[in-house]
Structures are given as structure tokens and as C-alpha cells.
Amino acid sequence: MSTVAFLGGGSFGTALSIMLAKKGLKVNIWDRKLSVIDDINIKRENIKYLPNVMVPAGVTAFIDIEKVISDSDIIVLAVPSHAIRDLSKVIAPHIKENQIVVSIAKGIEEGSSKRISQVIEEEIASNPIVILSGPSHAEEVALDIPTTVVVTSKKMEYARIVQDVFMTSKFRVYTNEDIIGVEIGGAVKNIIALAAGVSDGIGYGDNSKAALMTRGMSEIIKIGTKLGGKTETFYGLTGMGDLIVTCTSMHSRNRRAGILIGKGIPMDAACEEVGMVVEGIKATRAFYALKEKEQISMPITDVLYKVLFECKDPKYGVHELMSRNRKDEF
Template sequence: MSDVSFLGGGSFGTALGIMLGKKGLDVSIWDRKPSVVEDINIKKENIKYLPNVVIPSNVKAYSDIEHVIKNSKFIVLCVPSHAVREICRKIKGKLRDDQVIINISKGIEQETKKRLSEVIKSELPHNHVVALSGPSHAEEVAMDIPTTAVVTSENMEYAALVQDLFMTSKFRVYTNDDIVGIEIGGAVKNIIALAAGISDGIGYGDNTKAALMTRGMSEIIRIGVKLGGKRETFYGLTGMGDLIVTCTSMHSRNRRAGILIGKGIPMEEACKEIGMVVEGIKACKAFYELKSNLSVPMPITDMLYKVLFQNKDPKYGVYELMTRDRKSEFY
């Protein structure tokens, strides 16, 4: 029996598992890759996704997903956004109603444009769902570097339970009842981080990145409020906080992929070099379609879409952004 199960042995799920293991909880990690399971159990290290970090003995990995979820009170979904529905269907019918689902993925579903908590509830309607988000790179969480995060749910009683679960002296967790704002902020910031990385790859400087982050924040707020989020949420951890860390850190796979694209490397090759899912690419396509249906102006997202999917030269894209019609800073 484990206290917490993690479905997906990626970097962030492993880092959180390590943190809870140090806290004294029994942790199970499921992963589809036998090599990841073997490394965690035998070498006590996730060599593929989180190298050079020792995994506590009370954190164990398995290839049998039913065994992992059987007795856990909390089940953490650690798969990319596009795999959330698939993993929910994999465990559907195998859960008790009192098991709490915690989602740490950031994005929206490409086909339906649903937020991930909506995707989870559509497949697992009897389980309470909590989302955890915020500026929290796995590499730093695993090294006990002070980090803050935020949790949200349609039932805040369960958000408070998850807050208590993850709180440590190095990982401070806040609650926020704006589930729409939390999820949208966490998804759109990846688009802006990818654009910021492209700017770095081209060779532009701090002025350009500051402009992208600030005007990108406007896009996050604009689409987030339109979808029902609260404006103040986007000035918090899941908006401004996550935007800052993702646009400026080399831990950010979105920024690193953007740097490669800005240097002229094709998108597919850039993603292959990163070796993990670059959520900003999927988010850009999804929000480009969504904002068009909602008539929400998102010029950075527009231009990034053209760079990624229509082969627009990034430098010319910046030129077009800079030479648009004059306007006031605030609508």
C-alpha cells in the first residue's frame, strides 16, 4: 500500500515523489517504460528524466498500473496534456470514489479545448479533482530549493487536503478557488515561454524578452478572463510567477526548444533534441484556434503559430509585431 501514486515517471512527478518520500510517505510511481521503472528501483535514480538525484527507498516504481492505484488515497497524473484522457480511460472503473485525483499537467485538450480538470471529470466523474500549478521546475524541487505552488479544485475541501499533503519547509503551497484561471494561466504561459526562447535564439536581448513577457501577460489575462478566470489570479503564482520562471530559466523545455527554433532548427528536430514534450507547441495550436472562435486578440500567439506551422521567418514575425497599428497599452 502506498500513500500517493504517481502515474507517469517524468521529471516533475519524480521530483514530487522524492519530496513526499523525504516527508516519510510511501510513494509508488507507474511508468510505461521498463527502463525508467528499473532505474528507479535498482539504481535509485531516474536517469532519463531526472538524473543525478537520489531517490529515497520508500519511493518505488511499477509497470502494473492497477497495482499502483489500488490502495492509494491520492493519485497524481503526471503525463503530458495530450495523454490525460488516455490515462484516465486506463484507470476508469478501477478506482474508489474516495480516491483524489491530482493533476500536475499544464495545457488544454487539443480537440475539445477543454481544461484538463474537465477532461478528467468527464472520464472519472465520481472522483474529486485537484490541480497543482505554479513556478516549480522539477530539477529545483528535487534539490530542495525553496519553491511555491498553488492548488485549486471545484471542491476546495480537497484542495486543502492536497495543500497539506505537499506542504514542506521547502515547498510552500497556497490555495486559490479560481480553477479556470489556474488552469488557463498554466497553459498559456508555455506559449509565451516558447516565443521568449525564439527571441533568445535569434539573438535579441533583455528588452525584447521583457516586451514579450509583459505583452504575453496581457494575452494570458485576456483569454483567461474571457473563459471565466479572475483577473487577479493571473498576477499570482500560476500567471506571473510561472511566466517569469518559464521564460527565463534553462530548466524550461519550452524556452530551450524556442532557442533552437530561433537559431533556425526545424520544430520537429528541436523537440527531438529536447527529448520531452514541449507543451507550448500544442498549446499554441489549441489557443490559436480557441481565441479565433472567441474573437480574443492574441498577436504573439498568432505570430508564433505562423512561425511554427506556416514557416514564417521569426525575425520577420517580430518586425510585423513591432510595426502594427499604434494603440493604447491597456484596453
């Protein structure tokens, strides 16, 4: 049986740790916060990020990142997308070539527009890299609520190893060779989920959300295929599946932040109230720059960018979307 390390004691990393420990695997968690480590090791609960869920004895938390790395066969980078490069640099001198690196972050790097796998590969060139994505709220994974995800890699034999390690009777793992599509679908849906939350916060209804989700899927496909992803991937778990769950669930930090912004709360205050990283905000800025460079029409991303970073009134943003020149759906 593999030993799995999670670098980052956030909600999803903790949920996956609980799941794997129940399966009988040895799981190590590294986090920089002593309070998180003590809560896991002593109180058997991640009070800050995943309260009211028991952490099994098979999970141990550490402050020493080198120990966690050296003792593990699979290393999961369980930090937000903007922290991936720095964490990869930290672990690069300590990692062994046979260790598999898995990322569960969803986003692209601001400035470079590189996908997460590309960022890791630049810092840790010798190791196999696997991306795990799909509709999977931590709160439900930790409670053994049936969930399906997808894994991908440039070297699919390692994706299949991760598939076997993570598969349980309640957590089904598919493989998909389209690494570009999987990564882009998981990143852009955060933008649409944030927009859906803004719509909810304004007070609009199901019609509005259905429109945002459907036209949002169009934007995901446009940018995703332009970058080399396959259309069918975006109708799968990491596209449509992830879009549905993040646009409709109150577990979604993107939707929750959007609701607050739609009610008129400033972006920074909304993020502070959510209490965790809102990936959709960074994704909006990154994909706005990328779509400008690639000259791709992404009107929802356009309007959301103006709401977030140019103080445009959300209601007027909706008016802009609804008042554009008429066109054929496809």
C-alpha cells in the same frame, strides 16, 4: 499518512515523489517503460528524466498500474496534457470513489479546448479532482530549493487535503478557488515562454524578452478572463510566477525548444533535441483555434503559430509584431 501514486515517471512526477518520500510518505510510481522502473528501483535514480538525483527508498516504481492505483489515497496524473484523457480512461475502471485525483499537467485539450480538470471529470466523474500548478521546475524541487505552488478544485476541501500532504518547509502550497484562472494561466504561459526562447535564439536581448513577457501577460489575461478566470489569479503564482520562471530559466523545455527554433532548427528536430514534451507547441495550436473562435486579439500567439506551423521566418514574425498599428497600452 497518505500513500501517493504518480502515474508517469517523468521529471516533475519524480521530483514530487522524492520530496514526499523525504517527508515520510509512501510513494508509488507507475510508468510504461521498464528502463525507468528498473532505474528507480535498482539504481535509485531516474536517469532518463531526472539524472544525478537520488531517489529515496520510500519510492517504489511498478509496471502494474492497477496495483499502484489500489494501494494509494492520492493519485497524481503526471503525464503531458495530451495524454490525460487516455490515462483517465485507463484508470477509470479501477479507481475508488474516495481517492483524490491530482493533475500536474498544464495545457488544454486540442479540438475540444477543454481544461485538464474538465477532461478528467468526463472520464472519472465520481472522484474529486485537484489541479496543482505554479512556478516549479523539477530540477529544483528535487534538490529542495524553495518553491511555491497553488492548488485548486471545484471542491476546495480536497484541495486543502492536497495542500497539507504536499506542503513542506521547502515546498509551500497555496490554495486558490479560481480553477479556471489557475488552469488557463498555467497553459498560456507555455506559449509565451516558447516565444521568449525564439527571441533568445534569434539573438535579441533583455528588452525584447521583457516586452514579450509583459505583452504576453496581457494575452493571458485577455483569454483567461474571457473564459471566466479572475484577473487577480493571473498576477499570482500560476500566471506571473509561472511566466517568469519559464521565460527565463534554461530548465524550461519551452524556452530551450524556442531557442533552437529561433536559431533556425526545424520544430520537430528542436523537440527531439530537448528530449521531453514541449507543451508550448500544442498550447499554441490549441489556443490559436480558441482565440479565433472567441475573437480575442492575441498577436504573440498569432505570430508564434505562423512560425511553428506555417514556416514563417521568426525575424519577420517579430517585424510583424513591432509594425502593428499604434495603440494605447491598456
